[in-house]
Amino acid sequence: MDLWNYLEYAAWGISALLGLHMLVDWLKTDSSYSEDVLTSSREGELEAMAEEHRR
Amino acid sequence: MADIDITSQTIDGMGPHGTKVGLLRVLGPAHVWALGVGIVLVGEYMGWNFAVGKGGAYAALIACWFAGILYSCVAMIDSEVTSTVASAGGQYTQAKHIIGPLMAFNVGLYLVFAYTMLEAANAITAGYLFFVVAQMTGHAGDLDQRPFIILVIMFLAWLNYRGVLATLTFNLVITAIAFCAILILFLSTSGILGGGIMEHTALFEGHELPYGWIGVLAAMHFGLWYYLGIEGTTQAAEEVRSPARALPFGTLAGIMTLLIAATLTWYxxxxxxxxxxxxxxxxxxxxxxxxTARLSGSNGLVWLLGFGTLFATLASANGCINDASRAWFAMGRDKYLPGWFGAVHPQYRTPYRAIVFLVPIALIFALGAPLDQVITFSILSGLLGYTFMPLNIILFRRKWPLETIKRGYEHPFHPIPAITLLTLCGVTFFAVFLGYGTQLVAMIGFYIVVSLWFHFWRYRFVNRGAQFTMPWPKPQGY
Structure with missing residues (x-):
């Protein structure tokens, strides 16, 4: 076992932790907010604002 | 109008059309530069040299400059259209507004495939770099590259998940280091600082064009490597503070940087x-x-270019995750794909479902597909996207002439750049056909099949009423 063998294990471990963090946060977010809020993003916000400014 | 406050600290992102959580507008021109150059610069560190194998060193230089013209046209056209259609999705959104849904669906897929394949190719390359470093530092036996490939994809996906500002600031730093490394190598080996080691005359003698002009044509395929991905700057359109200024500035500065980097690299x-x-x-x-750094005899240059290679690889993979997820997100938001993908993280303000969904796909290609096939699929998807651009700008100018809507940037000499781009795309398709004809035909077949699926099935789910969002006048001729 040399440094590179330890680095291999570290890479496996860190990858698993990062993946787990994203999955846990994803599930937490999906359960904390309604689908309407999460998917409320609409295209053309700035342009629509400019349009409303002109009215 | 009174209920909309874009400076609000408490309901950040609240906007018209019912948007409660949207992407965060925090980026500047430097981030746009970092996104475009970051994706591409790995092509200078590796890949472009296949063009030398196809037709010799001069053929690679001719391909470098012709591809440079092609991409300058891409950058100018993109700068004009994107500074006007400033939304996530880049060319997909342009196609949706200017040409129509079927073109938009195809362009969206070109983008996602081109960037996801390129991300996989970068992860494979990063794994190989770790393997080489392990060997150079005396590691006994073969290093398992898989954990390093997975780590690269997971770390960069995590960074993208957590926020766009940190992601592209990271790209800015590592891309700048990788670019400076090329400049320092040039200054150190060309004789400007210290003794030069260039032997162009001796090396080229008798090998000017070893396969003649057909070799120059064949080299065009890999000439794309010098610049492939600069069009990715458009994906930042919905996250820049000032689209009309930042997108043209970042994109055009990016192509200038790449023209310098490509020529110096060849030299x-x-x-x-x-x-x-x-x-x-x-x-x-x-x-x-x-x-080249190793042959210079300088340990400092070896380390600098070693880190430059790794940083360029990481910057490219990072930018690809950013761009593929924005294209996927934009297609989900319009229901071209399930609307579930159109979600934005309420805290990090990133398209988190699109980012996470594309991780296993990148991993499958990075761990299970050969590098040359992955790269070829990426190049071909990109090339199809470039072919769309001249048609796009010609229709854009025809439907909405300059005096009808204000652009952030107006590209000069229209329609010469569009015609030049279309011609060079035709030449490059022929060059690709010479080397990878089967893959080209197979891929065009794939896009025809998914187009039929979209036309006969998926389009019924598309959010048609909300597709056209720009407050533009009615197009001329309609």
Whole structure:
């Protein structure tokens, strides 16, 4: 076992932790907010604002 | 109007059309530059040298400059359209507004495939770099590259998940280091600082164009490597503070940077490495800039270009995750794909479902597909996207002439750039057909099948009423 063998294990471990963090946060977010809020993003916000400014 | 406050600290992102959580507008021109150049610069560190194998060193230089013209046209056209259609999705959104849904669906897929394949190719390359470093530092036995490939994809996906500002600031730093490394290598080996080691005359003698002009044509395929991905700057359109200023500025500065980097790379590498070795990217020079640094005899340059190679690879993969997820997100938001993908993280303000969904796909290609096939699929998808651009700008100018809507940037000499781009795309398709005809036909077949699926099935789910969002006048002729 040399440094590179330890680095291999570290890479496996860190990858698993990062993946787990994203999955846990994803599930937490999906359960904390309604689908309407999460998917409320609409295209053309700035342009629509400019349009409303002109009215 | 009174209920909309874009400076609000408490209901940040609240906007018209019912948007409660949207992407965060925090980026500046430097981030746009970092996104575009970051995706591409790895092509200078490796890959472009296959063009030397196809037609010799001069053929690679001719391909470098012709591809440079092609991409300058891409950058100018993109700057005009994107500074006007400033939304996530880039060319997909442009196609949706200017041409129509079927074109938009195809362009969206070109983007996602081109970037996801390129991300996988970068992760494979990063794994290989770790393998080489392990061997150079005396590791006994073969290093398992898989954990490092997975780590690269997971770390960069995590960074993208957590926020766009940190992601592209990271890209800015590592891309700047990788670019400076090329400049320093040029200054150190060309004789400007210290003794020069360039041997162009001796190396080129008798090998000017070893396969004639057909070799120059064949080299065009890999000439794209010098710049492939600069069009990715458009994906930042919905996250820049000032689209009309930042997108043209960042994109045009990006293509200028790449023209300099590409020419210097060719000059340095072809002046030190024999063309037969330089042109063999598999058994010869895998990373030509790094090999040039090794021949310089300077340990400092070896380390600098070693880090430059790794940083360029990471920057490219990072930018690809950013761009593929924005294209996927935009297609989900319009229901071209399930609307579930159109979600934005309420805290990090990123398209988190699109980012996470594309991780296993990138992993499958990175761990299970051969590198050359992955790269070819990426190039072909990109090339189809470039072919769409001239049609796009011609229709854009025809439907909405300059005096009808204000652009952030107006590209000069229209329609010369569009015609030049279309011609060069035709030449490159022929060059690709010479080397990868089967893959080209298979891929066009794939896009025809998914187009039929979209036309006969998926389009019924598309959010048609909300598709056209720009407050533009009615197009001329309608």
């Amino acid at each position: 340095v590498c072809s002046g030190v490495l024999p063309w037969e070795y330089l042109g063999d990217g598999v058994n010869g020079s895998v990373a030509p800039l790094f090999d």
